Amino acid sequence: MESFKTAVGANPAPALRPPVVRLPKMGPQAHNPSLREPTPEEVRRALDLVAATETVAVLTGAGMSTDSGIPDYRGPSSPEASPMLYDEFVTSAENRRRYWARAFKGWGRMGQAHPNTAHEVLARLETHGRVRGVITQNVDGLHEAAGSANLIALHGRIADVVCLGCAAVTSRAAFQEELARLNPEAAEDPEAGHAELRPDGDAVVSDWQGFVFPDCPACGGILKPDVVFFGESVPKPRVAACFDIVDAADLLLVLGSSLTVMSGLRFVHRAVKSGRPVVIVNRGETRGDPMATIKLNLGVADFLTAMEAHTVHV
Numbered sequence: 001m002e003s004f005k006t007a008v009g010a011n012p013a014p015a016l017r018p019p020v021v022r023l024p025k026m027g028p029q030a031h032n033p034s035l036r037e038p039t040p041e042e043v044r045r046a047l048d049l050v051a052a053t054e055t056v057a058v059l060t061g062a063g064m065s066t067d068s069g070i071p072d073y074r075g076p077s078s079p080e081a082s083p084m085l086y087d088e089f090v091t092s093a094e095n096r097r098r099y100w101a102r103a104f105k106g107w108g109r110m111g112q113a114h115p116n117t118a119h120e121v122l123a124r125l126e127t128h129g130r131v132r133g134v135i136t137q138n139v140d141g142l143h144e145a146a147g148s149a150n151l152i153a154l155h156g157r158i159a160d161v162v163c164l165g166c167a168a169v170t171s172r173a174a175f176q177e178e179l180a181r182l183n184p185e186a187a188e189d190p191e192a193g194h195a196e197l198r199p200d201g202d203a204v205v206s207d208w209q210g211f212v213f214p215d216c217p218a219c220g221g222i223l224k225p226d227v228v229f230f231g232e233s234v235p236k237p238r239v240a241a242c243f244d245i246v247d248a249a250d251l252l253l254v255l256g257s258s259l260t261v262m263s264g265l266r267f268v269h270r271a272v273k274s275g276r277p278v279v280i281v282n283r284g285e286t287r288g289d290p291m292a293t294i295k296l297n298l299g300v301a302d303f304l305t306a307m308e309a310h311t312v313h314v
């Protein structure tokens with residue numbers, strides 16, 4: 001098959017933009033394709049667009065992992081929560097104490113999460129050569145667990161701990177055992193591991209004043225979960241590797257991300273600038289919607305299952 005880019009030629013935008021659908025007046029949501037159920041024709045058009053490409057780059061967000069029991073804290077049903085900022089973490093031992101007390105409680109649920117259908121289908125699509133690579137904003141490690149191979153964890157991995165002094169990376173599971181040894185009372189708390197969890201592995205905990213946490217045993221530096229905090233930049237080489245994935249594919253598929261932060265939105269900008277179509281599948285509005293070739297207000301597992309049936313012929 002002729003490649004998508006070759007087939008479309010130098011000016012793909014007009015051919016790819018779906019025709020404007022005039023909808024009956026049924027309240028404010030009927031006018032906004034971001035907020036209503038897509039019609040079967042709209043889903044079909046997205047699947048055809050994906051099928052017309054050789055490979056796609058995929059960007060995933062929290063909506064990918066909600067079926068694995070990890071809540072999307074930007075989603076409509078999520079509790080109000082303000083995540084700790086990078087500066088708050090590194091400048092205050094008390095803030096770090098509060099963070100680790102919460103993370104200690106939340107770890108059990110994060111550690112027990114398993115990949116869901118969406119992770120599994122996405123990994124299979126890569127095996128079949130349909131997916132060029134996956135950029136995930138999630139830190140939960142579930143894409144790796146499902147078998148995605150060409151994968152970049154944009155915001156790091158909650159399974160790792162990094163020393164801000166010597167840059168040594170160690171296991172979060174081993175760190176959890178150390179925290180349990182240092183905080184026997186918290187370890188015996190029946191709520192340990194079951195506290196209300198947020199996607200960054202941070203649970204809601206009120207009693208944290210007495211919590212004990214270690215610094216780096218090698219250099220005395222600050223230990224931090226190896227995830228990008230709000231107010232912290234993604235390392236430049238990691239961003240460059242993500243751009244390579246977008247540039248190597250014919251289309252960018254965004255799954256389950258509201259694209260609230262620029263660290264994810266920039267890949268939509270990148271694809272649009274280079275003339276690549278962008279398909280966004282997300283429950284609710286996203287910051288990328290105005291740039292999307294097609295936006296579907298749909299669950300990611302439903303879309304991926306349909307995409308596999310539509311594009312993989314074995």
Ligand SMILES: [Zn+2]
Pocket residue numbers: 163164165166167168216217218219220221
């Ligand atoms: Zn160190």
